Amino acid sequence: MSIIQVYKCLCDEQRLRILNLLKEGPLCVCHLQELLGEGQVKISKQLRYMKELGMVEARREANWMIYSLPQPTNPLLIENLQCLQDCAAEDLHFANDLKERAKLLKAAQHSEGGLPESVACGAGCCE
Amino acid sequence: MSIIQVYKCLCDEQRLRILNLLKEGPLCVCHLQELLGEGQVKISKQLRYMKELGMVEARREANWMIYSLPQPTNPLLIENLQCLQDCAAEDLHFANDLKERAKLLKAAQHSEGGLPESVACGAGCCE
DNA sequence: ACAGAATATTCATTTAAAAGAATATTCAAA
DNA sequence: TTTGAATATTCTTTTAAATGAATATTCTGT
Numbered sequence A, B: 001m002s003i004i005q006v007y008k009c010l011c012d013e014q015r016l017r018i019l020n021l022l023k024e025g026p027l028c029v030c031h032l033q034e035l036l037g038e039g040q041v042k043i044s045k046q047l048r049y050m051k052e053l054g055m056v057e058a059r060r061e062a063n064w065m066i067y068s069l070p071q072p073t074n075p076l077l078i079e080n081l082q083c084l085q086d087c088a089a090e091d092l093h094f095a096n097d098l099k100e101r102a103k104l105l106k107a108a109q110h111s112e113g114g115l116p117e118s119v120a121c122g123a124g125c126c127e
Numbered sequence C: 001a002c003a004g005a006a007t008a009t010t011c012a013t014t015t016a017a018a019a020g021a022a023t024a025t026t027c028a029a030a
Numbered sequence D: 001t002t003t004g005a006a007t008a009t010t011c012t013t014t015t016a017a018a019t020g021a022a023t024a025t026t027c028t029g030t
Helices: A003-010 A013-024 A029-036 A040-052 A075-088 A094-109 B003-009 B013-022 B029-036 B040-052 B075-088 B094-109
Strands: A057-061 A064-068 B057-061 B064-068
Touching: A003 A013, A003 A075, A003 B013, A013 A029, A013 A040, A013 A064, A013 A075, A013 A094, A013 B003, A029 A040, A029 A064, A029 A094, A040 A057, A075 A094, A075 B075, B003 B075, B013 B029, B013 B040, B013 B064, B013 B075, B013 B094, B029 B040, B029 B064, B029 B094, B040 B057, B075 B094
Parallel strands: none
Antiparallel strands: A057 A064, B057 B064
């Protein structure tokens, strides 16, 4: 994956928000959809684009597709997400997205549908 | 200048190299041209693009146009240039560009044409 | 006023990314 | 074996960026 490709990936607000969310832990498409307030098709396309670049990876779990950041995560990406926290968190809804993520996961966990196993509060949601 | 615009600017190898060079100090178009081994028109267009985004600024000095990074420089840019030094310096010719820059300025300074005043070894070239 | 150096602009073409609408695939559970 | 939930793909249109060729502008020195 080239440097240029990484930056191309970072050129889109939705993708930045997705990366920020995935940094906290894996999520499935429908959660991203809900958190970004965006249609399924568009999210799916973004994820495909990102997957082709190797910026995210996916695995199926029952009906869900679980997306996550590959480990170890590209240092250029980490740096940028960190820097964005500091210098553009508000513009990008970063902080709020994370708050909503926690809420959403907590709620989903206690609902009938439940959560995909590897999403379930995996990373610092419920304790 | 939006975050997204910054990343769009970083999506191109030539622009990255230009920014890396300007980080050391102002340069005129013909020096960039020579350092990147690229035609005048293309460099000029890149600079225009970057100027419109506010990523660089320009002033005229006699026949030369001197380009530089605006002060204070966008932290997102600084971070990225720094990170690229660490994780992609070779891919992007970063280190070599800086070496060539020093050579070029030193040579130009002692030639008949001379150097635009504000370029002249301004930043750590000759001592 | 003219010539030459340094730089910029314009216009046409190509290439790549984004957006939208419609539809298809995959799996689980009844 | 059909239904519904979750997700993906295909195709078309629109928008934006890159490339190339030609030409224009701005300033300096004569």
